[in-house]
């Protein structure tokens with residue numbers, strides 16, 4: 001179990017169950033197990049507040065059932081973006097390990 | 102720009118699309134030195150691997166194709182797990198950036214993957230039509246689009262390279278644990294050096310400024326105050342810096358609240374209080390205003406640095422960081438301003454630190 005949790009009730013993740021085919025691709029790509037199989041050929045959002053808005057699920061859902069405003073959850077990027085008047089911009093060259101900035 | 106050295110090559114493998122360089126699966130002492138340098142942010146952009154196709158072991162037309170980024174550490178982490186495995190590695194041009202970050206930026210993306218498959222003539226090299234990508238590349242790659250445009254099916258492998266052999270031998274099946282991103286103590290410790298290197302210059306500058314300002318007082322500039330006030334003040338600055346960029350990341354799960362700014366503020370208060378007690382003895386009325394100044398400035402600085410650590414974490418969302426910043430940034434600005442006023446009043450009314 002991933003012990004650290006971030007702010008609840010903020011993610012922009014949306015699932016349109018009508019469009020979902022139950023293909024399971026989103027289950028493969030989500031790094032925080034936000035979605036789970038709901039039986040009868042559908043998935044459901046089971047841990048919404050774990051979503052980090054990485055966008056992997058939406059980009060890999062070929063049925064267009066998922067949507068999310070993807071971006072990097074990085075304060076420095078938001079500051080750089082605000083100063084330049086652009087979207088949050090990850091200004092850093094690279095991060096070690098799996099992290100971004 | 103320095104590209105990685107060639108000690109990791111061992112010959113070539115002939116294919117219908119030409120010779121492909123073969124890479125070693127053992128890391129040399131130089132590779133490990135590179136990794137240490139990268140961890141501390143030294144010349145990080147210089148360590149890249151030329152994009153293109155590589156061989157591991159003696160791969161055939163049926164062998165698996167693993168896709169990686171051209172950040173040397175991503176590439177090294179992959180190849181060192183592949184001893185005894187025959188495989189192809191397709192390195193994408195991610196501008197020397199790791200898979201997850203590059204996927205977020207879109208350089209580890211659908212277009213680059215499709216173009217690289219074509220440039221390497223992969224359809225000639227292998228008889229199957231399957232690419233294994235690191236799961237953390239998924240934010241940048243649309244599997245169904247890659248299939249449509251290149252004919253290759255994308256299979257997402259595990260998050261961590263050490264799980265790859267197990268994933269492959271299980272017939273490309275990942276168990277749920279392989280799919281989860283973590284942020285344990287070791288992961289957090291690994292990203293701390295870069296945070297410190299990035300902030301140290303500013304922290305030292307502010308500390309030096311307070312050493313100099315410490316001489317100011319109601320009876321003009323006094324060098325003895327540089328020692329008795331300026332140096333302790335500088336220590337408080339550096340303490341808040343380390344509180345925000347070293348202690349907060351390491352102790353993240355044990356600090357109260359969920360917003361990083363809040364965690365950092367608590368750590369800033371704690372560190373400042375502890376250092377104050379060590380420098381000036383237990384807080385009492387005479388130095389109360391100076392202490393108040395450092396509690397507000399120290400907690401604001403640590404809070405700001407901790408907030409910036411959201412970018413290095415593996416679980417914060419853009420919406421969440423925006424939400425915490427809407428509240429935290431104004432508080433930090435007010436705290437620093439108030440702290441400076443307290444500090445100045447304390448200095449010019451002659452209150453000792």
Ligand code: SF4
Pocket residue numbers: 019020021022023024025026027042043060061062063064065066
């Ligand atoms: S990828 Fe899309 S269609 Fe497939 S299970 Fe997930 S939501 Fe449903």
Ligand code: SF4
Pocket residue numbers: 013029030031032033034035050051052053054055056057058068
């Ligand atoms: S946006 Fe990322 S974290 Fe959120 S549900 Fe989709 S894959 Fe999971």
